[in-house]
Amino acid sequence: MEKFFKLKENGTDVRKEVIAGVTTFLTMAYIIAVNPGILSKTGMPAGALVTATCLTAGLATILMGLYANLPFALASGMGLNAFFAFSVCGKGIHWSVALTAVFFEGIIFIILSATNVREAVVNAIPNTLKIAVTGGIGLFIAFIGFVNAGIVVKNDATLVSMGNFTTPTVIIAVIGIIVIVALSKKNIKGAILWGILVSSICAWIYALVNPNLASKYMIFLPKKVFAFESLSDIAFKLDFSYVMDSTKIWTFITIVLTFLFVDFFDTVGTLVGVASKVGMVDKDGKVPRAGKALMVDSIGTTFGAMLGTSTVTTYVESSAGVAEGGRTGLTAVVTGVLFLIAMFFSPIFTAIPACATAPALIVVGYYMMENIVKINFADFTEGVPAFLTIALMPLTYSIGDGLTIGILAYVILNLINNIITKKKEDKKKISIVMYILAILFIIKLVATGL
Template identity: 50%
Template sequence: MNFFENCFKLKQHNTTLKTEVLAGMTTFMTMAYIIVVNPGILSVTGMDFGALLTATCVASAIGCMCMAFFANYPFALAPGMGLNAYFAYTVCGQYGYGWEVALAAVFVEGLIFIFLSAVNVREAIFNAIPSNMKKATSVGIGMFIAFIGLQNAKIVVADSATCVAMGNVASPSVALALIGTILTMVLVVRNVKGALFYGILLTWVLGIICQLTGIYVVDIDAGMYSLIPSGIVSAPPSLAPIAMKLNFSGIPVLEFITIIFAFLFVDLFDTLGTLIGVSTKAGFLDENEKLPNIKGALFADAVATTGGALLGTSTVTTFVESASGVSDGGRTGMTAFTTAIFFLIALFFSPILTTIPSFATSPALIVVGLFMIQNVTEIDFSDFTEAFPAFITILMMIAAYSISEGLIFGVLSYVLLKVLTGKKSELNPVILIIAFFFLLKLVM
């Protein structure tokens, strides 16, 4: 106990070891899907699925450990969704390059991020985001997380006519997700510590009962997988097929730079958006709307990306699901440390952990959306040059299904409105530079 207190300053942050461990477990449970989803996406490039599973767990554990000890923040890291799809379907699929070349691009991206973090460029960008947009980012991420939860549970589904529509509420998995959401909220209202974590477990147990009684019928083609683990322990697959396989040859320099820039851009603003949103919710920002020791958090992200590429996986980034652990009381690196331990445990207990269904983790994501949207009351709506950028940031994060796209539209509208309404004196040089690169990104 003294070791953890000395490392993470639990009393100073008004938290306890139990709270932090439960928060770390909650974070892990809400992002455990990445253990199988990331290998599933990257394996279409010809990479070994088993090796990818090991790389995903190890890279995530390294990233979480770095966050815990570099920054003492409760943020978890893992190979990012979207970035892995770009890796597999664009760089390797559309462009036709080998996965070894894509890994080389991710490795270089990580090195660039280490440099940018060292010279405070990423910190300057974070600090340049206006206060109202920081609050809006927190709200937008909350809505984005809740929407992901609704999708994962199939409460809302894709629709060709209206983009999204209601799912089949009579489906056992949808019904279980809805029941799980109410159960989780009951635990929250009753101030149960670790409410989100226990909500996940209760929903999963209900699912197992439904499977045993025939209400939930396994149908793999329909995405209805068995909720009962097929085993307990398994040996981790070897990393040998994909580790240290970077290839810097066989690609024109300009194309290689373009690929690196794409990885760099999405990772940079997804990470900054997540840090802004979750930090705002957790109350980590100081009186100047700055995040103390942000350099440690950014270094953790950069080092994890570089190490992940060497292990054989796509860009490792700060996960938006970290908000679930923060909402469960996580306030220090002990939360991230706990998440890291569970990623390592997952290497040996994957038959159990990969059985947790998405409808069991979805209620936690939906409830986190409720927690994070509360910051909307702190946004200044009296000045429309502040209100509209905040509004469009929230809207585009959901509509474009991207944290970084929300920030792009928010920053560009903020700068344009300030300039066109005679308030350009309120703009700082960094936000102007950011807006210029955002405009380039949209045009290109």
């Protein structure tokens, strides 16, 4: 292992790497419950989704360790799974078509990762929109969490309103949020996972005491502990019908581009952010072997789509393992192996109710909002597109629609600004990539009659 992972060269040893790998797993294991909970809304079987989530995360993370020799873990991305379930499948598109879009996104990502186009694309998108997309997705998944908990409910007069705080689901979710916040404040690793665990135990106790009323709130006890669910119902179910249909191709392209946009910049941001925290960057501020890391990310996405799960991305929770001393791919290998072991506990994960995973969605949404302070809202050409992106993602219940309007607003406002502004230094440079995206999104809006 010393020869392969270069442990001494990176100032670490096997013990540190194993502890770091376990730590990373604990901080992101919540995805094993949350991802099936979200994707099962599309009609996909939850048990198979547990297997797909664990298998994809395990193999992709191990590949990250062996190929890139970096301590980063991967799994189905938060926000991207919500886009898959609610913005795509929620509008009548079958999950097999959505998986095909993820597959195409992965192929494009592989091409970008293997060429110099990667740097060009990264530089083409303004930083304001990158931050706004993350913030908008944060609000969107937090909103889903509030709805799943019953904190926010449907109202025919006002669209939404406050729920009843005396219902079991709200009480269980609030307990989970308190646990996560309290443990996070104490810097206890795996705070989100502990929050889900405590909420689940509360829910299962309620189901044990009052099973009839609990079933009304979709709370059930696990039927067993060990089981392995087959992937046969979701694996290799790609549907290329939208690609062949001229009336649907623009919708499909928009879906692929949205997946690609969010995944690509989320991965780049995570790699740079996590590596920078512990000095794992060179003198130019670049992450060593970042190209290999991006390649693993894109392969994971492509492979994941074939197995039946949404876009796979590098997790910011990897920073927990890095903070524990993880510096090489051995950390990732340990994390990946733990994901593969978790695959055989699917009855436990599928029995975790939506109100118990809601705290995770709400808290992760909060974390994703933290960088919006870097947006210059005093500059209308920067602030307005960012605001529209952030606000419209939850309000339209669509990450794709929020991104579409945000990009269009950025191009149009800055184009007008460049025309009416006489000072050269006040003009904004708009990349050709942004113009192309704007044109594609206008065609999409016109074609769909929006």
